Amino acid sequence: MTSERLSGMLFAAAAAGALALFAACADFSRGPAPAGMDGGAGAGGSAMSDAGVSFGADVHGLLTGSCMRCHASGGEAADTSFLLTGEAAADLATTTRFIDLNAAAASRLLAKMSGNGHGGGTVFAAGSAEYQTVLRWIQEGARP
DSSP, X not given: OOHHXXXXXXXHHHHHHHHHHHHHHOOOOOSSOOSSTTTOSOOOSSHHHHHOXXXXXXXXXXXXXXXXXXXXXXXXXXXXXXXXXXXXXXXXXXHGGGOOTTSGGGOHHHHHHTTTTOTTOOSSOTXXXXXXXXXXXXXXXXXX
């Protein structure tokens, strides 16, 4: 076995382990899923619906935790226009270029997250709590 092949196998094993650890440790729960997972704005019953969704409190952590490993300088997707820095204000400016406040569900950010035209596959499936959080953030005006 060549050292390149062994290195590749070790990298793949480490990446799989990190992904498993991330999935096991990550707190993906954001309270109960919004009612009517069809993308309607009329969700109720959760604390988030009372306070609204903000980029800093609800969305930024989702993006940095799931997208930044590729969408950062030096990452696999460093040649795209969606690059995250880990700094909320800069990442908000980048992220808002990929949303449509007039047609939230048609936003490019949501399409890419759900795997449509995204080289990295599905990050958050349409209808998942994370997807719904980002959708609600856009529907509510993309508050910082």
